[in-house]
Each structure stands twice: as C-alpha cells, then as structure tokens.
Amino acid sequence: MSHLSLSITRQRPLDPPDEVSGLRQRGAMHRMTFADGHLGWLVTGYTAARAVLAHPHFSNRPDLMHPLLPNRMQLAERGKFPVPRGFFLRMDPPDHTRYRRLLTGQFTVRRMKTLEPRIAEIADACLDEMEAAGGPLDLVESFALPIPSLVICELLGVPYEDRAQFQADSEILINLETEAEEALAAVGRISAYLYGLIRRKREEPADDLLSGLVEGGELDDEELTGVGFLLLVAGHETTANMLGLGTYALLTNPDQFAAMRDDPSVVDNGVEELLRYLSIIHLGPVRTALEDVEIEGALIKAGETVAVHLPVANRDPERFPGGERLDVARPAGGHLSFGHGIHQCLGQQLARAEMRIAYPALLRRLPGLRLAVSPEEVPMRSDMSIYGVHRLPVTW
Amino acid sequence: MKIKADTSVCIGAGMCALTAPEVFDQSEEDGTVVLLQESPPETLEDASRRAVTLCPSGALSLE
Known part of the structure; x- marks a missing residue:
C-alpha cells in the first residue's frame, strides 16, 4: 500500500490544500512518507495535535527529525545544521529550559503592555508616511514589515539601520x-553580525534585552548569538x-473588515481568529518520538517523525464549528497558531500587542482601504516556510 | 474551585495572565506563573477554567 506524501499546493490562497483537509474524514492521525523516504505521521486533528505538542516523549531536535519537504536545507539540517549554540527552539529539556527561563521574564503580558504606547507611535508613523506618499503602495513594505521589525530591533537593541x-x-x-550552501552563508552572516553586536554590548551595555543578557552573565557570546538569532x-x-496576510483576508472578506474597523470590542478576539484562520506556520511543527507513544489509537514508534498540520488542525470542526470561515466574532481562543507545549511561542504576547494595535490603526485611519490589484494577482508565499x-498592493 | 500552579514546569507563555488577570500574574524575574488567588470567586471561575485549559505546559490544574 502506498502512503501519502505532503501536499503543499493550495487551491484557494486562504485555505489549506484540499488534499490535506480531506484527510480529516479518515481520522486525526495519518501515515505519511517524508522526503527522505521515512514513514512517519501527519496529524490533522486538533486534539491529537495538542497531545503531540504537549507530550514529553516528543523531541524537537533537528538531528532526529526527518525532512518534511525535499529541500536541501531541511535535508542538511538532519546532518547537524550549524546554528550557534543558544538557538534554543530546536532543543529539548533541560537545555531548552535553561535558555527559555532566562527570557520569559522579558516577554510577560505585563512587560508587553508597557510597549504598547511605543508600538502605537510606530504604527502611526508608518500611516503618516503612507498618507504622505499616497496609494497605491505595497502594504508589506510600508506597514506590515516595518512595525514588527522596528519593535523587535528596539527591544533587542539591534540597530534598525542594519536591517x-x-x-x-532571514528571507533566504x-x-x-534555498540551497544548503546559500542557507549556510545566510546563517554565517547573521551569526557574524550578531556576534559583533554582542561584543560591542559587552563593552558598552545599553538599556536593551541583549545588553541585559550580556550583563546577566549566564551565557557566553556564542550562546548569546544563538539567542539573538532566534529572537531577531x-x-x-x-x-x-x-x-x-491578515489585511488581505480582511480586504477579501469586506463584512469582516467592517467588523474589525467599526467595533473596538471585536479586535482582541478578531486577532485570535485571524491567527487561527490563517495559521501562517503552515508546514509543521515537526516532532520525533523518543519512545513509543500512543496518540488517539495510533502507535507512534520511537524514532518516527510526526508533522502537525496547523492550518487543518485549527479548522477541526469538532473544536471550531464552521472553522473554514473567517468570523472575527467567533470564540477563537485555544487555536494552535503559536504552538502548544513547552515550545509555545515565547513572543506571542508581543505579537498580540502588535496586532491588536496595528490592525485597528490601519483600518480606522484608512477606512476605504482596498486592493490595488485583483485578489488573484497578489503573490502568495507558497514558497516560504512561513x-x-x-507584496500587498493597496490604495484607499 | 481550587487552582494549583506548578512553577517548575511553567514556561511563562502568559496565557493565564492574559485570560484571567485577576487570578494569575507572571513573575517579573522569570515570567513563571504567580497565583493571585487560589480559590477564585464564582464570577472568575469560567475565566480561570479557560486559563487552565489554555496553559501550554500543563503547569495549571484544578482540584
């Protein structure tokens, strides 16, 4: 019997591939062939996805993982991809715990609240420039990228002019x-840049997160480079x-656009719904079993790799009835877009603060915002792991 | 309702403090959960239950 391999071709830009959504009728756990021929698993159910991501017997180590797609970077990763020590996302406890613990205090709900006025200022400045320039323009370049970029640079203490x-x-x-050699070169450049920056902070600390970690004295310069790499x-x-993508989704669902623009009480939940509906981490996360584990009747053997399909799991009708529709008023809490388990996104409260400010700022300042091209002409990032x-050409 | 919080497994994601800020806070030092009230009043029970369900690391439980 032949097993499925992962389909990444979407029939409609905002919906996961029909082939993957269709698997749901056959259960939550599916045997799937990985790019190197390994017979592993694909998870499409919400409860099963949560169970895998929270289970202590699943590892996030890249050297254990079989590649999901036949691209060279993933293939090389299994043979030890040289990211600097301190890139703690792809670690298991206790190593992961040690790094994460040093950072969690910097990303608390309360700490992120204190950044809100500055985020609002940055969003307003982007909108001032957009209004001065006039449409049509690319919303990614003028708004979607500069806000988080400037915020994370200021938080970490990375000079924005070096971006x-x-x-x-990072796009590479x-x-x-991307070919393995290209990826290696990009890793090398980011690492060298951050290493130099950290050396400077050791000499002249400033009031920023990386300086704080340098002064904390728990990490050496290479570890700090890895941590900085991941956060940046x-x-x-x-x-x-x-x-x-969220703005594209709102522009192509005008009733949802109007709800997010006109009703401030909808915004916080609307952000969660956009996170759920869009599930931009669309290929993975991926874990490998360290011991035999049973998930919803499926026996995953030690050494087998499991890919969790977040876009499909986040539309599981048992958890989110009618989940194939974008509905900013639906209770969307509990989605898996930031992951689940010990690797759940460290920066999620920062991301929430940014989105809760940026979406309404944009929609209220430019209430007549519209696409400057037809929806079909917007280039989607099907070729990217996020x-x-x-680009999003818009006018108003 | 009685809530238990295990700071040794908490990863500081902040879902509890976001969902039920009257019941949960996070340590300034390492972001781990700080239980503001072990037995929240009835008006906060729903939000507390939601927070326990949303906790990614299994640090929260109900007794």
Whole structure:
C-alpha cells in the first residue's frame, strides 16, 4: 500500500490544500512518507495535535527529525545544521529550559503592555508616511514589515539601520527553494553580525534585552548569538506575515473588515481568529518520538517523525464549528497558531500587542482601504516556510 | 474551585495572565506563573477554567 506524501499546493490562497483537509474524514492521525523516504505521521486533528505538542516523549531536535519537504536545507539540517549554540527552539529539556527561563521574564503580558504606547507611535508613523506618499503602495513594505521589525530591533537593541542584510538573510532561511550552501552563508552572516553586536554590548551595555543578557552573565557570546538569532528572525517573520496576510483576508472578506474597523470590542478576539484562520506556520511543527507513544489509537514508534498540520488542525470542526470561515466574532481562543507545549511561542504576547494595535490603526485611519490589484494577482508565499503575501498592493 | 500552579514546569507563555488577570500574574524575574488567588470567586471561575485549559505546559490544574 502506498502512503501519502505532503501536499503543499493550495487551491484557494486562504485555505489549506484540499488534499490535506480531506484527510480529516479518515481520522486525526495519518501515515505519511517524508522526503527522505521515512514513514512517519501527519496529524490533522486538533486534539491529537495538542497531545503531540504537549507530550514529553516528543523531541524537537533537528538531528532526529526527518525532512518534511525535499529541500536541501531541511535535508542538511538532519546532518547537524550549524546554528550557534543558544538557538534554543530546536532543543529539548533541560537545555531548552535553561535558555527559555532566562527570557520569559522579558516577554510577560505585563512587560508587553508597557510597549504598547511605543508600538502605537510606530504604527502611526508608518500611516503618516503612507498618507504622505499616497496609494497605491505595497502594504508589506510600508506597514506590515516595518512595525514588527522596528519593535523587535528596539527591544533587542539591534540597530534598525542594519536591517537590510538580516532581513534579506532571514528571507533566504525561510525560502523553501534555498540551497544548503546559500542557507549556510545566510546563517554565517547573521551569526557574524550578531556576534559583533554582542561584543560591542559587552563593552558598552545599553538599556536593551541583549545588553541585559550580556550583563546577566549566564551565557557566553556564542550562546548569546544563538539567542539573538532566534529572537531577531522570529520577531520579524511572524507578525509581519500576519499583518500582511491578515489585511488581505480582511480586504477579501469586506463584512469582516467592517467588523474589525467599526467595533473596538471585536479586535482582541478578531486577532485570535485571524491567527487561527490563517495559521501562517503552515508546514509543521515537526516532532520525533523518543519512545513509543500512543496518540488517539495510533502507535507512534520511537524514532518516527510526526508533522502537525496547523492550518487543518485549527479548522477541526469538532473544536471550531464552521472553522473554514473567517468570523472575527467567533470564540477563537485555544487555536494552535503559536504552538502548544513547552515550545509555545515565547513572543506571542508581543505579537498580540502588535496586532491588536496595528490592525485597528490601519483600518480606522484608512477606512476605504482596498486592493490595488485583483485578489488573484497578489503573490502568495507558497514558497516560504512561513505563509503570507510577498507584496500587498493597496490604495484607499 | 481550587487552582494549583506548578512553577517548575511553567514556561511563562502568559496565557493565564492574559485570560484571567485577576487570578494569575507572571513573575517579573522569570515570567513563571504567580497565583493571585487560589480559590477564585464564582464570577472568575469560567475565566480561570479557560486559563487552565489554555496553559501550554500543563503547569495549571484544578482540584
């Protein structure tokens, strides 16, 4: 019997591939062949996805993981991809715990609240510039990317004027077509840049997160480079794509656009619904079983790799009835878009603060916002490991 | 309702403090959960239950 391999072709830009959604009728756990021929699993059910992500017997180590897609970067990752020590996302406890514990105090709900006035100021400045320039323009370049980029740079203490190189390198790293050598070069450039920055902070500490970690004295310079790497890349690619793709989703669902614009009480939940509905982490997360584990009747053997399909799990009708529709008024809490378990997004409260400010600021300042091209002409990020729009031409 | 919080497994994601801020806070130092009231009043029971369900690390439980 032949087993399925992962389909990544979407029939409609905001819906997961029909082939994957269709699996749901056959259960939550599916045997799937990975790119290197490994017979692993694909998870499409919400409860099963939560169970896998929370289970202590599943590892996030890249050297155990079988590649989901036949791109060279993923293939190389299994053979030890040289990210600096301190890139704690792809670690298991207790190593992961040690790094994460040093950072969680910096990303609390309360701490992120104190950033809100500055985020609002940055969003307003972007909108001032957009109004001065006049439409049509690319919303990604003018709004969706600069807000999270400037916020994470200021928080970490990374000079914003240096962004051209690390933004380009970060795009190389999440492009599915990237060759292993190109990816290595990009990792090398970001690492070298951050290493230099950390050395400078050791000499002249400032009031920022990286300086605080340097002064804390628990991490060496290479570890700090790895931590900085993770926070910088993650802080850019996630909220930026949520703002770009979210605006596209609202513009193509005018009743939802109006609800988010006209009713402030809808915004917080609307952000959760956009997170759920869009599920921009569209290929993974992926885990490997360290011991035999049973999930919803399926026996996953030690060494088998499991891919969780977040876009489909987040539309599981048992958890989110009518979940294939965008409905900013639906109770959307509990979605898995920030993950679940010990690796759940460290920066999620920052992302929430950014989106809760940026969406209403945009929709209220430019209430007549509309696409400057037809929806079909908007280039989607099907070629990237984080989904979104490459560009979003808009006018008002 | 009585809530138990295990700070040794907490990962500081902040879902509890976001969902039921009257019941949960986070430590300034390491972001782990601080239980403001072990037995919240009835008016806060729904939000507290939601917070327990949303906790990603299994640090929260109900007795």
